[in-house]
Amino acid sequence: MAFNLTRRKFLQSASLAAVALPLSKAIASETSVKRSALEAVGSFADETVVGGVCEMCFWRCQLVGKKRGDRLVKLEGNPKSIDNGTSICARGNAGVQLLYDPDRLKYPLKNVGERGDPKWKRISWEEALDECGAKLKEIKDKYGPQGLSMFPHGSTAKYPMHFMERTVGTHNVSEASFFQCRGIRDTAYIATIGKAPGEFVDMPNAKVILLLGGHFGENVHVSHIKRYIKGLQNGAKLIVVDPRYSASAAKSDVWVQIKPGTDTAFLLAIMNYLISNDKYDKDFIEEYGDGFEEFKKGIADWSLEKAAKECDIPAAQIKEVAELLASNAPNVSIHPGRHVSWYGNDFQRQRSLACLTGVLGAFYVKGGWVPAKNPKVGKVSWAKHDHGDEHNLNMNEEEEMLYPFTPPGTSTELIRDAALTGKPYPIKGCVIWGQNPIQTIPGQQKMKDVLKQMDFVMCVDVMPTDATMWADILLPEVSYLERYDYIKTGTQWDFADKQQQYISARMPLAAPMFERKDQVFITNEIAKRMGYEKDIPVQTVEEMVEKNLKVAGLSLAQLKKEDGIHIQDGKDPYTMPEDFEVLFYNEDIEDAGFPGVPTYIGVEQPPKGFARLLYGRVPVHTFNRTQNNVWLNKAMPDNPVWLNDETAAQIGLKDGDIVGFVNQDGIESRTTTTLKTTPGIRKDSVYMAHGYGSANPLMSVGINAGVDDQSLISKITIDPETGAHGMRNNFVKLIKDGKTLDIPATA
Numbered sequence: 001m002a003f004n005l006t007r008r009k010f011l012q013s014a015s016l017a018a019v020a021l022p023l024s025k026a027i028a029s030e031t032s033v034k035r036s037a038l039e040a041v042g043s044f045a046d047e048t049v050v051g052g053v054c055e056m057c058f059w060r061c062q063l064v065g066k067k068r069g070d071r072l073v074k075l076e077g078n079p080k081s082i083d084n085g086t087s088i089c090a091r092g093n094a095g096v097q098l099l100y101d102p103d104r105l106k107y108p109l110k111n112v113g114e115r116g117d118p119k120w121k122r123i124s125w126e127e128a129l130d131e132c133g134a135k136l137k138e139i140k141d142k143y144g145p146q147g148l149s150m151f152p153h154g155s156t157a158k159y160p161m162h163f164m165e166r167t168v169g170t171h172n173v174s175e176a177s178f179f180q181c182r183g184i185r186d187t188a189y190i191a192t193i194g195k196a197p198g199e200f201v202d203m204p205n206a207k208v209i210l211l212l213g214g215h216f217g218e219n220v221h222v223s224h225i226k227r228y229i230k231g232l233q234n235g236a237k238l239i240v241v242d243p244r245y246s247a248s249a250a251k252s253d254v255w256v257q258i259k260p261g262t263d264t265a266f267l268l269a270i271m272n273y274l275i276s277n278d279k280y281d282k283d284f285i286e287e288y289g290d291g292f293e294e295f296k297k298g299i300a301d302w303s304l305e306k307a308a309k310e311c312d313i314p315a316a317q318i319k320e321v322a323e324l325l326a327s328n329a330p331n332v333s334i335h336p337g338r339h340v341s342w343y344g345n346d347f348q349r350q351r352s353l354a355c356l357t358g359v360l361g362a363f364y365v366k367g368g369w370v371p372a373k374n375p376k377v378g379k380v381s382w383a384k385h386d387h388g389d390e391h392n393l394n395m396n397e398e399e400e401m402l403y404p405f406t407p408p409g410t411s412t413e414l415i416r417d418a419a420l421t422g423k424p425y426p427i428k429g430c431v432i433w434g435q436n437p438i439q440t441i442p443g444q445q446k447m448k449d450v451l452k453q454m455d456f457v458m459c460v461d462v463m464p465t466d467a468t469m470w471a472d473i474l475l476p477e478v479s480y481l482e483r484y485d486y487i488k489t490g491t492q493w494d495f496a497d498k499q500q501q502y503i504s505a506r507m508p509l510a511a512p513m514f515e516r517k518d519q520v521f522i523t524n525e526i527a528k529r530m531g532y533e534k535d536i537p538v539q540t541v542e543e544m545v546e547k548n549l550k551v552a553g554l555s556l557a558q559l560k561k562e563d564g565i566h567i568q569d570g571k572d573p574y575t576m577p578e579d580f581e582v583l584f585y586n587e588d589i590e591d592a593g594f595p596g597v598p599t600y601i602g603v604e605q606p607p608k609g610f611a612r613l614l615y616g617r618v619p620v621h622t623f624n625r626t627q628n629n630v631w632l633n634k635a636m637p638d639n640p641v642w643l644n645d646e647t648a649a650q651i652g653l654k655d656g657d658i659v660g661f662v663n664q665d666g667i668e669s670r671t672t673t674t675l676k677t678t679p680g681i682r683k684d685s686v687y688m689a690h691g692y693g694s695a696n697p698l699m700s701v702g703i704n705a706g707v708d709d710q711s712l713i714s715k716i717t718i719d720p721e722t723g724a725h726g727m728r729n730n731f732v733k734l735i736k737d738g739k740t741l742d743i744p745a746t747a
């Protein structure tokens, strides 16, 4: 059985699927590399260009490009990088296929058909910009700035987003990275330690690493994975809490096959056990803890047995985890997670993780939670006009916040509800920029209805993904390989004797093709047409980058001279700020009407005949954005659904069968996928990779490949403290040959 893979074998083979990690090549720690390291190797390329920053996902590894003539033929990690080093992942490698994808958006397009069923007509930039400017202005004049909404994501979306928020003055901006990803994590940690946690765990120096759901190896962020592997190589014990035998579970010392949605109960029982048995860090808590007595009392009834029953795991295993943590504290990495928009009870779980770190005294210590101290660079901003809070959907008439612990921006659901009801005001314009709200946000039909009722929708993208089908005007942006923009800063302290910081700025590795334009051009031209010419902060994207670099005493010319990356001495990461404290009990949370001590709130269980739909990452794709990439499609053309092998046998299914789905609301999947039968998933759940099953015929490679998990996530759960989405309270049955199969009850 697959579970027999030993840790030693894993470390020997370092078999993280598809991650190109030459472990033997330690990350370059010198402050400058020999030029020869940048010279093209072999005969396929004759020039190396520096300054690339990947954006096949949002980790943004540092790249060099290998060119033959004008053509970019290969991407590699920048040997000077002290972050990803020479390594990039499968998706990073496949960036050249995005660059030259014949399906890529090339020209401005106008939809002369229906939204959702578009007919595209090529138009000039002049006409496209005139129409976008005029329509957005018309809506703003008629309904006020709050009549405009925006769904942004990615590095180029920041500039237009700040224009919409600060200058035009709408609050109705909802970023996928907050409301469907990590916003809850950030605000829960802010409410506990005053700071968003990032993924700042010192795994290379940890004695134990605890992952709650985090499925490293499938979730791939190169330097993060390197730090994780380094920790394992250094002997860290790995605890993985996951209902599924994930890539991380396969490397774990303890795999806790938890019942979905119950993690908070598990964490509370661990903490109660540690406190009751005097196995917690009293000195730390005395010095830095606040509200510990209330906390202790509040979680006192979480016995191991009670949690064991709730989480459907052995009490002895919870004790084993608690003991393992206590005996290695404080050098333990309690990973804060990243995608935490799970069940609508997530703020309390994230608070619990922060409190567990405190109970173990694992802040600012080797192997614990240690925030990166990154160098400062500038930030170009649009002029802020005062628009007040009057139209903030998160504020009621008494000026109280509906979601007091909201991430920046406005809860996606508040925007959608206002748009659909017209209350408290209509929302009639929409800018989609680098987000695919059709496949990113739960409630797909609701999203379509929201877009249908708009007076105007514009979309800026690089590929014809599903969201683009809903645009009136579709604008083609240059890709991350053809533009200047993002400044990436970072820090490292575990691959060299001294702490180091770096600054790099994205520089083009290839010239833009066709009529694609960058974010500063597009935003400025629209701003001019809306009457905001005097507010424009920079004329070109290069000017923006230069201004941001200047704050750090750098320039693009200087960075180029330094092979794309400036490295300087860093600061000791383990120094704790003087005012650091851990709010075990938070009065503000209680005053706002929520539990001030971390509290477990149970979630809905699958109705009879259904299994819970879980989803996650595969190493070779990023959400939906890479589905049309020929190399990545070849590597994983569909998203097999995991079903427990015994359950499968019970209902007459076998590995490799072709299946479809129907969910609790009667919604059927448009496409089918293959069945993967395995003992590595609980009987009450099925699992598939997120982001498959594009519906856009212009995606000639990705169309109908696999099943779109989002199409089955029609039930919307809202996390009450933050207003962010929970997406894992949806349930499915499988369909084979037109026959719907009930999932046998498990309890």
Ligand SMILES: Nc1nc2c(c(=O)[nH]1)N[C@H]1C(S)=C(S)[C@@H](COP(=O)(O)OP(=O)(O)OC[C@H]3O[C@@H](n4cnc5c(=O)[nH]c(N)nc54)[C@H](O)[C@@H]3O)O[C@H]1N2
Pocket: 153, 154, 156, 176, 177, 180, 181, 182, 338, 339, 433, 434, 435, 436, 437, 439, 440, 441, 442, 460, 461, 462, 463, 464, 465, 466, 467, 477, 478, 479, 480, 615, 616, 622, 623, 624, 625, 690, 691, 709, 710, 713, 727
């Ligand atoms: N069901 C389900 N939903 C989820 C998740 C899940 O696991 N399951 N994950 C959640 C998480 S963690 C996140 S972070 C979000 C991600 O949500 P999104 O960011 O919306 O996801 P993507 O599929 O990457 O869609 C991004 C869009 O940006 C486009 N794009 C790519 N590069 C560029 C560029 O350079 N410029 C412009 N203008 N556009 C570009 C892509 O073509 C695509 O249309 O999804 C969330 N939603």
Ligand SMILES: Nc1nc2c(c(=O)[nH]1)N[C@H]1C(S)=C(S)[C@@H](COP(=O)(O)OP(=O)(O)OC[C@H]3O[C@@H](n4cnc5c(=O)[nH]c(N)nc54)[C@H](O)[C@@H]3O)O[C@H]1N2
Pocket: 057, 058, 181, 182, 212, 213, 214, 215, 216, 218, 219, 220, 221, 241, 242, 243, 244, 246, 258, 259, 260, 261, 262, 263, 337, 338, 339, 340, 342, 614, 615, 616, 617, 618, 619, 620, 621, 622, 623, 687, 728
């Ligand atoms: N290759 C690749 N890597 C990526 C991305 C990508 O698109 N592709 N996206 C990046 C982004 S933006 C993000 S946010 C991260 C997301 O990656 P993570 O933060 O690691 O995402 P999770 O949602 O924790 O991971 C899904 C895992 O949670 C498990 N799970 C489901 N329900 C439960 C539960 O109730 N309890 C517990 N303990 N586990 C549960 C699933 O079985 C699955 O293994 O990945 C990043 N890395």
Ligand code: SF4
Pocket: 054, 055, 056, 057, 058, 059, 060, 061, 084, 087, 088, 089, 090, 091, 092, 093, 220, 221, 222
């Ligand atoms: S992890 Fe992979 S896809 Fe993400 S930025 Fe790095 S190389 Fe690119």
Ligand SMILES: [Mo]
Pocket: 177, 180, 181, 182, 338, 339
């Ligand atoms: Mo995310």
